[in-house]
Amino acid sequence: MTVTAQDVRDELAEFLRERRPDILRAWSEANVLSHVDPADTEQESAELLAGVVQAIRDGAEGDSGHEGFSAARSVLGTVVSGSRDGARPDLAALKPPLLRLWTEHRRSAGPDGLTEHAVDGAVALSTAVDTLRAVLLELEVDAGLETIRAQREQLTELSTPVIKLWDGVLAIPLIGTLDSMRSQAATENLLEQIVAQQARVAILDITGVPAVDTMVAQHLLKTAMAARLMGAECIISGIRPQIAQTMVQLGIDLGEVATRATLADALGYALRTTGMAVVSDQHS
Amino acid sequence: MSATAVIELDGVLLVTIQGELTDQDAIALQHDLTTQVASVGARGVLIDISALEIVDSFLARTLHDIAGSTSLLAAETVVVGMRPEVAITLVELGLTLPGLRTALSVADGLALFGGSIAAPSEGA
Numbered sequence: 001m002t003v004t005a006q007d008v009r010d011e012l013a014e015f016l017r018e019r020r021p022d023i024l025r026a027w028s029e030a031n032v033l034s035h036v037d038p039a040d041t042e043q044e045s046a047e048l049l050a051g052v053v054q055a056i057r058d059g060a061e062g063d064s065g066h067e068g069f070s071a072a073r074s075v076l077g078t079v080v081s082g083s084r085d086g087a088r089p090d091l092a093a094l095k096p097p098l099l100r101l102w103t104e105h106r107r108s109a110g111p112d113g114l115t116e117h118a119v120d121g122a123v124a125l126s127t128a129v130d131t132l133r134a135v136l137l138e139l140e141v142d143a144g145l146e147t148i149r150a151q152r153e154q155l156t157e158l159s160t161p162v163i164k165l166w167d168g169v170l171a172i173p174l175i176g177t178l179d180s181m182r183s184q185a186a187t188e189n190l191l192e193q194i195v196a197q198q199a200r201v202a203i204l205d206i207t208g209v210p211a212v213d214t215m216v217a218q219h220l221l222k223t224a225m226a227a228r229l230m231g232a233e234c235i236i237s238g239i240r241p242q243i244a245q246t247m248v249q250l251g252i253d254l255g256e257v258a259t260r261a262t263l264a265d266a267l268g269y270a271l272r273t274t275g276m277a278v279v280s281d282q283h284s
Numbered sequence: 285m286s287a288t289a290v291i292e293l294d295g296v297l298l299v300t301i302q303g304e305l306t307d308q309d310a311i312a313l314q315h316d317l318t319t320q321v322a323s324v325g326a327r328g329v330l331i332d333i334s335a336l337e338i339v340d341s342f343l344a345r346t347l348h349d350i351a352g353s354t355s356l357l358a359a360e361t362v363v364v365g366m367r368p369e370v371a372i373t374l375v376e377l378g379l380t381l382p383g384l385r386t387a388l389s390v391a392d393g394l395a396l397f398g399g400s401i402a403a404p405s406e407g408a
Contacts, residue, residue, distance in 0.1 A: 191368030198388050226371035227379040231364060231387035 005059070008120045009060040013057045015105050015121075016049065023049060026097030048094075061128035062136045073135055073223030075139045080139045091136055095129045115264045160186040162193040169270045170199040171263065173238075175208035183219040190223065194232045201270040202227050205263050217252040233273060235259070237266035288313055290320065296328040296397055297321065297359075302335055317350055321359045328397045329354050332390055334365025344379045345390070349387040351384050360385060364393040 016023065028030075028047045054068030055061045078090055099122055106118040160182070163171045172190045176182075194202055204220055206212065212220075224234035237260045239247075247254075260266040271278065288309070291298045291348035297320060305313070317329060333339065333348065339347075351361035364387045374381070 128365075187372065188368065191371060194388070195368060198392075200388060200392070222375045225375045226368070229363075229371040229374055229381060229384075229386055230366045230368065231389075231392060 005120070008117060008124065009056055009059060011117075012102075012121050012124060015052055015102065016053045016056070018102050019105065020046075020049065022101055023098060027094055028100065030093040030097060044078075047075050048132065052125075052132070055131070056124055056128055060123050062131055064131050064138065067277065068090045069131060069135050072132055073139065076132070076136045076139055080136070080143050089136070091129060091133045094132070095126060098125050098129065103216045121172075154194060156185050158180055162189055164197060164199075165203070165267055166271065166274075166276070168198065168200045168274050169203070169267065170194065170201070171203040171205055171266075173205045173208060173263075177208070178209060178216050178219060180215075180219075183216070183223075184275065187219070187223045187226065191226055193231060194227060199232055200274055201233050201235065202234045203237050203263065203265070203266045205238040206236060206243075207240075207263065209238075212239075212243050212247055212252070214250055214252060217247060217250070217254070221254060221257065224254075233258070233271060235266045237261070237263045290316070292320075292324055292326070293394075295324075295326055295327045296330055296394065297324070299329065299331045300335075301331065302397050304336070304338060305343055307316050307342050310343050314346055314350050314353070318353050318357070320386055321354050321357045326354075326359045329359055329361040330390060330393045330397075331361065331363050332365050332393075333363060333370075334367065334389075336370065337367065339366075339370045339374060341377055341379055344377075344381060345376055360397070362387050362393045362396055364388065364390055 024042065024045050027049075028041055034095060048071075051070075051072035052061070055063070055066050056068075058066065058068065060066035060068065102122055102125055103118070106121070133171045155176075158175075160172065165171050170190065170193055172186060174183075174186060176185075190202055190204075193199065206216075206220070209216065220236055221244070224236070227234045235258045236254065239261060241259055258266075258269060260269060268278075288302065288305075289298075289300045297317065299313070299317065301313075320326070321329060329350070331350070333347075336343075347361075347363055348393045351363075354361045366386065385396065387396055
């Protein structure tokens with residue numbers, strides 16, 4: 001009698017159905033889903049197993065997109081979202097009890113129970129558990145990417161407030177490392193505000209920028225040039241002594257762009273440029 | 285040249301560009317402006333480009349050339365109202381137009397001429 005792959009699958013499915021209580025008990029003992037509500041553990045293990053049975057019956061135990069794994073996906077999704085502290089379940093622990101039970105099952109089938117047939121079955125079971133692990137990993141990566149995307153968006157929003165310091169004087173405090181996306185958003189924002197508020201002076205404050213490399217300098221220059229083309233003047237302020245030294249060593253030349261050490265100095269310069277003066281009130 | 289209007293205002297030529305300029309329009313504008321500056325004896329040229337959504341490298345160079353030729357005729361050219369996206373594009377193209385004077389609005393641009401006249405008389 002030749003044994004076909006389908007026979008192996010049928011037998012596996014039969015075995016999984018028959019030994020379901022044993023498997024579920026073994027999985028509960030393996031304590032894989034322990035951090036989920038213990039009351040749900042039984043239910044969740046059962047859903048994982050049901051998914052495995054369905055996938056194996058269809059011969060798709062290696063396909064993480066198979067519908068058998070979609071129930072498992074939602075179970076594992078709650079596991080991922082419940083494990084924000086970084087502890088993650090090791091689904092590999094599901095494998096040994098499953099294989100042990102399968103071996104017992106085959107051995108009890110008769111003297112020729114442990115044949116190639118049994119090996120095929122073990123491979124399929126092993127693959128199914130591996131796929132569960134892959135599904136978990138996918139979910140974790142997705143969740144991580146989602147978090148990164150949301151935080152990047154927040155960063156972009158946070159980093160580019162344009163502040164009106166005086167009539168016709170704007171300031172944009174640049175904070176943190178400037179990548180090209182953030183610096184572009186900052187530039188566009190500033191230029192739009194220059195038009196909206198008819199500002200004649202714009203102060204780029206880089207106090208919060210940890211390091212100035214050639215790219216950041218290039219960006220600052222471009223912003224200043226664009227502002228000049230629109231008829232506004234740019235001042236770069238908040239250049240710390242170390243940064244000034246680095247910029248000289250890098251050979252960065254800011255050209256005609258006015259630079260000041262502090263935002264206060266820049267504001268003073270901006271007020272003078274716009275024909276304003278701050279005077280002391282004490283003589284009155 | 286239907287897209288541009290030139291008004292003379294107290295010795296300043298106020299040029300408003302109202303639609304997109306073709307290369308021919310730009311060349312014609314340069315020619316007309318230079319001629320008018322000479323015939324009127326204008327002390328300044330104010331070019332309002334706030335209606336322009338696209339400024340290509342040719343037009344940018346023409347603006348630069350206009351500024352150069354009018355300054356030879358003792359009239360300063362100020363470009364006013366450049367849009368942010370236009371400014372960014374020009375800078376990305378490397379066309380920073382050094383030497384070209386700019387202002388935010390027509391009022392600001394006119395103030396520049398007022399200032400440059402007042403300054404020597406104050407000093408004198």
